[in-house]
Amino acid sequence: MDLTEWFMANEKGRTMHGVMKWLPIRTAPEQSTVVTIVRDAKGERNEQPLKRLGRLWFFPDGSMYVYYQPTHWRPLGTGEGGVR
Numbered sequence: 001m002d003l004t005e006w007f008m009a010n011e012k013g014r015t016m017h018g019v020m021k022w023l024p025i026r027t028a029p030e031q032s033t034v035v036t037i038v039r040d041a042k043g044e045r046n047e048q049p050l051k052r053l054g055r056l057w058f059f060p061d062g063s064m065y066v067y068y069q070p071t072h073w074r075p076l077g078t079g080e081g082g083v084r
Contacts, residue, residue, distance in 0.1 A: 034050065034074065035047065038072075
């Protein structure tokens with residue numbers, strides 16, 4: 001069972017509309033591409049797929065790391081439109 005299947009089966013991880021809740025970044029799996037976001041007093045921004053390697057976050061192809069620390073994550077394919 002991959003991450004998306006596990007979260008799909010875990011109803012506690014969903015809103016009443018079936019959208020995945022954002023999870024704390026400290027729980028993100030290493031070396032798996034997930035959707036990340038920055039949430040703070042300025043709002044939500046920088047939503048994009050990234051892959052964690054240690055303390056750094058890279059583009060999925062590994063070509064470059066980002067110069068910020070995401071605050072939340074969720075599995076790929078679990079956004080507003082449901083599973084893609």
